[in-house]
Amino acid sequence: MDALTLINLTAPEFAALALIVTIAGVVRGFSGFALSALVMASGVLILPPIELIPICWCLEMAASVLMARGGWQEADRRIVMGLVIGSTLGVPFGVLAVQALSVEASKAVVLTVIIILALTQLARIRIAFLATKAGVYAAGFVAGIVTGLASVGGMVVALYVLSQDAPAAKMRAALVLFLFISLFTTIITYLATGVMNAQAATRGLALSAFACAGVFAGQKLFIPRFAPFYRPFCLLLLSGLAVSGLVRTQLS
Known part of the structure; x- marks a missing residue:
C-alpha cells in the first residue's frame, strides 16, 4: 500500500492541497492566524469541509508548536x-x-x-x-x-x-497563544464525534511538513521593517x- 492510497488522495489532489497549505502557512507565520480559514476556503474544492476540519486541526497544531515560544514570551x-x-x-x-x-x-x-x-x-x-x-x-x-x-x-x-x-509583535503573539490553547479544547469534541479519525490524522500529518515550511517562511517576513x-x-x-x-x- 503506497502513501497516497493510505491517505485516500490522488497525486494531483495531494499536490494541490500541499500548495494551498504552504501558502496558508506563510500567512499564518506572518499574521499569527488565518491558516485554517485559507485552507477551508480553497481546499473545499478538493475535499468536503467535514474532512478538512480535522486536517486543519493537525496543521494548526504543527504551526502552533513552531510559534508557541514567541507567543508565550511576548503575548499579554x-x-x-x-x-x-x-x-x-x-x-x-x-x-x-x-x-x-x-x-x-x-x-x-x-x-x-x-x-x-x-x-x-x-x-x-x-x-x-x-x-x-x-x-x-x-x-x-x-x-x-x-x-x-x-x-x-x-x-x-x-x-x-x-x-x-499594542505593538505588532504583541498582537501577533496573543493570536498565536490563543489559538494554541484553544486547540486542546476542540480536539475533545473532534474525538468524541468521530470527526478526527485515523485517515484524517494521517492526512494532517502528511501535510504538516508543508504547513511548517510555509510558517517558517512567513516568520522570516515578520521583521521590524514590515511591522507598520x-x-x-x-x-x-x-x-x-x-x-x-x-x-x-x-x-x-
Missing part, C-alpha cells in the same frame, strides 16, 4: 486567558442559538458584522469598552458564541486583538476572508 497572557475563559463559556450558548437560526443565516450575519468591524478599525474608529477588563471577557464570550454558531470565533478574537493599541503594515494587512485579510465566506454562504 492576562488578556489571552480572559479571551479563552470567555470563549469557553460562550460556545454552549452558540450551540443553543444555532438551533433557533439556520447555519447559513447565522454565518451571514456574523461575517457581515466582521466586515463592518474590520472596516471600522481600518478607519481608526476606537471602541473604548474593548480596552477594559470587562471588554476582554465580553470579546471572548462573543467569540465563543460565534464559534458555536458559525465556527468563525477565531476571526472575532483576531478583531479584538487588532483593536488594541501588520495591522492593516490583518484587517484587510479578515475583511477578504469574511467577504469570501459571505459569498460562499449566499451561493450554497
Whole structure:
C-alpha cells in the first residue's frame, strides 16, 4: 500500500492541497492566524469541509508548536486567558442559538458584522469598552458564541486583538497563544464525534511538513521593517476572508 492510497488522495489532489497549505502557512507565520480559514476556503474544492476540519486541526497544531515560544514570551497572557475563559463559556450558548437560526443565516450575519468591524478599525474608529477588563471577557464570550454558531470565533478574537493599541509583535503573539490553547479544547469534541479519525490524522500529518515550511517562511517576513503594515494587512485579510465566506454562504 503506497502513501497516497493510505491517505485516500490522488497525486494531483495531494499536490494541490500541499500548495494551498504552504501558502496558508506563510500567512499564518506572518499574521499569527488565518491558516485554517485559507485552507477551508480553497481546499473545499478538493475535499468536503467535514474532512478538512480535522486536517486543519493537525496543521494548526504543527504551526502552533513552531510559534508557541514567541507567543508565550511576548503575548499579554492576562488578556489571552480572559479571551479563552470567555470563549469557553460562550460556545454552549452558540450551540443553543444555532438551533433557533439556520447555519447559513447565522454565518451571514456574523461575517457581515466582521466586515463592518474590520472596516471600522481600518478607519481608526476606537471602541473604548474593548480596552477594559470587562471588554476582554465580553470579546471572548462573543467569540465563543460565534464559534458555536458559525465556527468563525477565531476571526472575532483576531478583531479584538487588532483593536488594541499594542505593538505588532504583541498582537501577533496573543493570536498565536490563543489559538494554541484553544486547540486542546476542540480536539475533545473532534474525538468524541468521530470527526478526527485515523485517515484524517494521517492526512494532517502528511501535510504538516508543508504547513511548517510555509510558517517558517512567513516568520522570516515578520521583521521590524514590515511591522507598520501588520495591522492593516490583518484587517484587510479578515475583511477578504469574511467577504469570501459571505459569498460562499449566499451561493450554497
